[in-house]
Amino acid sequence: MDRYVVIDLETTGNSAANEDKIIEVGIVVIENDQITDEFSTMLHPNKSIPPFITKLTGITDKDVEHAPTFEDMADTIVELFENSYLIAHNVPFDLGFLNAELSAIGKKRLTNPVIDTVELTRILYPQAPGFKLGILAEYLTITHENPHRALSDAFVTAKLFIKLKEKLSSLPYETVLHLLKLEKMLKSDLYQLLTERKDALAFHVPTDEEHITFKGLAFRNNVLEKRKSVTLTSSFGEYLDSIYEKDGAMEHHMKRYEKREGQRIMSEETYDSFQSKKHALIEAETGTGKSLAYLLPSIYEAVKSEQRIIISTYTTQLQSQLLEEEIPLIRKLVSFPFKVALLKGKQHYISLEKFANEVNSDQQDNYDVALTKAMLLVWLLETETGDIDELHLPSHGQLFYKRISADTEGQADPASPWYKYSYYQKARRKAQQADIIITNHALLCTDMFNEYQFLPSYEKAIVDEAHHLEETASKHYGLKLDYVNMQQVLNQLGSFGEGKWIEKIIFDNPSVEDSISKERWNDLYALTKYELDDLFRTIFQYVIKQHGSQKVLSDVGRIQYRYETRKEQENNWLTIREMATRMIYYLRDLIHLLTMLGQELTDKEIKEDVHHKIEILQSFIDGLEQLFLLDNDATDVKWIEIEAYGAKNAVYLYSEPVNISSILAESFFDVKDSVILTSATLTMKNSFSFIQKRLGLRSERLSTKKIPSPFSYKDQVRVMIPDDFPEATYGKTDDFITATAEAILSLAEITNGRMLVLFTSYDMLRKTYYLLKEAIESENFVLIAQGISSGSRARLKKNFQTFDQSILLGTSSFWEGVDIPGDDLSCLMIVRLPFQPPNHPVYEAKSIEMKKNGENAFYELALPNAVIRFKQGFGRLIRSTNDRGIVFVCDARIIKSRYGNYFTESIPAVPIAYDSTANLMEKASDWF
Incomplete structure (x- = not known):
């Protein structure tokens, strides 16, 4: 059968079961790929x-007034599908509607073979930025004349399918074989x-140098370039002149280049600090172009001195x-070559060996795992890095991926046949040869607290987004245990009779069967699982029963309880x-049995695997x-x-250390030549003393610099603070929330939406969202809320930019790192000053410690943290010289309290x- 019929429907709603009906049909026929x-x-x-369907599609009641009914057209439509595949971009939707309408008029449902282009694109273009039709049309350069109209969407889907068929016919034999095995689980x-592709390849001698095939798996052949040594003749001043000054490289290579002092x-x-072996704190306000400003001297210094430099960021973005x-x-x-490598933690890289074992095994997969395997098989033909962050895996695919990440491999063994193909080892080798290594704070801290064994050795580093270093270091020096993770590890081990890991080891190595008592293992395993359940249930009940200040709600709505x-x-x-x-006691006994088993094994890889499992169980013991x-209550905060x-x-x-500054000083700043810490938000009232103290930086080896923004804030921004909002006292926030919701609506009318509203508590966000939802009768505004609207932070931001009149409500992670330049954002509302709750476990422990030392915890900890967070939020609004906007702060403490000026004097x-x-709304209206 080589006839494919593509269908797209417009309907009155999303559900045929709820009596929604078809209002437009678009059908396109493909034969011989034409x-x-x-x-x-x-x-x-x-x-x-x-109304919202009319807004989306442009189809009105008038348009369908004289149109035929479905019953009039049913035979014509069904006839088109004879002896063909049915193709749609989300088959369950279109076929579901079609069959519901056919059943309603007593006709036979369609039973054609189907192809879902959403699913097939996920498999064949696993690195696409999204799988909606519009996003794919842009990604694959397919013209899309009339989105959300049936025939136009059907044409785009047809062109997409032709591209998918083309891509499929480029896959190598091994990949096709594995996909055939997964096919029955797909939609x-x-x-x-x-099968056609497999048959075409059966007698084909591969001349493909792009791919390697090993143990039934095909993947891209990535060759590592050797490092070349370079001699730099120009001085650093001449180097900068050739880039920044008149007729320099910036002018030639950047459109509309304006020199920024x-x-x-x-x-x-940055360069001076490298030369004088000093550390530096540099606050570079929005618009400075700080990434370029620190990269240029870092690359020059690394190449000239032949010493690599580390650049660490907080966000993958x-x-x-x-x-x-x-x-x-x-x-x-620049006129000379240099090498850059990205290095992340092991858990980011796929293990080819583990994945090959999974796809070669005969176990039955559920849909999400089958789809994940199919995506990974195609991705391996394309990826140079093996870094899983290149993909959007389905949610259950994430759990499957955990089983096959390089993190599960144990110690690296150069004698293993898989070693030379390991993506993690390649990333490490690439980093060894690089001038600049880009990494993240998490790996930087893991390396720092594990005697520098994860990153190649270095003496100089740039820490960008440095206001997060303290918190990341505390997390990595501390520990985290949770029920779900411990449960997963035990479930993977399994008992005899379940067909899990322990049984497979014995099955594959029958000679060691007598080294472990199956009855003893099963008894111990059952006791450990029971005890784990019981322990965590008891802890849960204990926290529920506690009263008072130690129990608080986190910003994601969890109850937190600090204990000593x-x-x-x-x-x-x-x-x-x-x-x-x-x-x-039970975990130790399990380890003892595994150790005895490990001693009897001869296969090096399996021995490693057993050792890796022992290490994980030991980490649970250490944690408990x-x-x-x-x-250790004096040094650690536990909650x-x-x-x-x-x-x-x-x-x-x-558990986290109460004070990380001395640990950072000893493990990092005292042993490195030069660390440059930069961010748009390091100072409070122009002083670096807070961050310097929190990070343990000694004054004698430190220089500080504050670089103002080139933007003209006085012309681009207005800050407005209402003096008539109800007080928001603890536990009594209803009136305040009502006033906030009303202000959001009034401002939205003035700015046509395009508003970002920042909350400090998820609870307040939720209540405001439901108030707004009731109030927004018309279809004027699209309301998007973190934690309520589905999708990641990046997806919510994209939705916000897609709809003209949208209002985005965000909490914690939206206070920074969200760039919405231009007209997409005209109004930023800050609902409350971003103080951490005084009974937040870490803050509470730190403030008790500070009081003991005669320090003022509010002025020396709570206030500086809130000011830095406030500056981060404030920075969301102006991202370029053309942006204009209003910052509306609902919290009058910024004016009325004795500490308010710390906030106002810390922003431009x-x-x-x-x-x-009422007066503020008038002013806002006039200003716009």
Whole structure:
């Protein structure tokens, strides 16, 4: 069968089961990979079309007034599908509607073989930025004349399918074989297409140098270039002149280049610190162009001194920006070659060996795992890095990926046949040869606290987004245990009779069968699982029963409870300690049995695997001892988080050092030649003393520099603060939330939406969202809320930019790193000043410690943290010289309190209006 019929429908809603009806049909016929026919018709739905469908499609009740009904056209439509595949971009939707309408008039449902282009694109273009039709049309350069109209969408889907068929016919034999094995689990009927490709390749001698085939797996052949040594003849000043000054490289390679004074100053400051072996704190306000400003001296210094330099960022977003935008630009700006490598933690890289074992095994997969395997098979033909962050895996695919990440491999073994293909080892080798290594704070800290064994050795580093270093270092020096993770590890081990890991080891190595008592293992395993359940349920109940200040809601809605090992007096706590001790005892016994098994094994890889499992169980023991049995309350803060409405054992346990500054000083700043710490937000009231103290930087080896923004804030921004909002006292926020919702609506009318509203509490965000949802009767505004609207932060941002009149409500992660330049954002509302709750576990422990030392925790910890966060939020609004906007701060403490000026004097000088809400709305309206 070589006839494919593509269908797209417009309907009155999303669900045929809810009596929604088809209002437009678009059909395109493909034969011999050519579009040969088309058909379209409007249909009368016998009901009125909802306004939002009219807004989306442009189809009105008037358009369908004289249209035929579905019954009139049913035979014509069905006839088109004879002896063909049915293709749609989301088959369940289109075929579901078609069959519901056919059943309703007593006709036979369609049973054609189907191909779903959403699914097939996920498999064949796994690195696409998204799988909606519009996004794919842009990504694959298919013209899309009329989105959300049936015939136009059908044409785009048809062209997409022709591209997919083309891509399929480029796949190598091994990949096709594995896809055939997965095919029966997929929604699309791909058997014929895959078999044709397999048959075409059967007698074909591969001349393909692009791919390697090993143990039944085909993957891209990535060759590592050797490093060339370079001699630099120009001085650093001449080098900068040739880039920044008149007729320099910047002018030639950047459109509309305007010289920014601060950018060159930052480059010089960075280079001077390298030369004098000093550390530096550089605050570069928005618009400085700080990435370029620190990269230029770093590359010059690394190449000249032949010593690599580390660049660490907090977000993967900034890493991508450096690699995809800044580095290619610098290659044009400088006259010498240099090498850059990205290095992440092991868990980011796929293990080819583990994946080959999975695809070669005979186990039955569920849909998500089958789809994930199919995506990975094609991705391996394309990826140079093996970094899983290049893909958008389905949600259950993430769990499958955990089983095959390089993190599960144990110690690297150069004698293993897979070693030379390992992506993680390649990334390490590439990093060894690079001038610049880009990494993240997490790996930087892991390396720092593990005697520098993860990153290649270095003496100089740039830490961007440096306001996050303290928090990341604390997390990595501390520990986290949670029920779900421990449960998963135990489930993977399994008992005899379940066909899991332990049984497979014995099955594959029958000679060691007698080295482990199956009955003893099964008894111990059952006891450990029971104890784990019991321990975490008891902890959950204990937290629920506690009252008072130690119990607070986190910004993601979890209940947090801080405890001190020696102060918890209740009998229930003693029970918890006894249970933790029993749990440790059982885990030790499991380790003992695994050690005996490991001694009998001869296969090196399997031995490694057993050793890796022992290490994980040992880390659970260390964690339980640290959290419940050791008296380390003076140095560590410990707390429990529970999902208030989650399962009765959804429990997370944490421990962090109360003060990381001395650890950072000893492990990092005292042993490195020069560390440059930069961010747009390091100062409070122009002073660096807060961040210097928190990070443990000694004054004698430190230089500081504040570089102002080149933007004209006084012309581009107005700050407005209402003087008539109700007080938002703890527990009594309803009136305040109502006033906030009303202000959002009034401002949205003035700015046509395009508003970002930042909350400090998820609870307040949720309540405001539902108030707004009731109030927004008209279809005027699109409301998008973090944690309520589905999708990642990047997806929510994209939706916000797609709809003209949208309002985006965000909490914690939206306060920074979200760039929405230009007209997409005209108004930023800050609902409350971003203080952490005073009873947040870490803050509370730190403030107790500070009081003991005679320090003022509010002025020396809470306030500086809030000011830095406020500056981050404020920075969302103006991202270029052409942006204009309003910052509306609902919290009058910024004017009324004795500490308010710390906030206003830490942002650029801008006109501030403090007035009634009504007057502010008038001013806003005039200004726009």
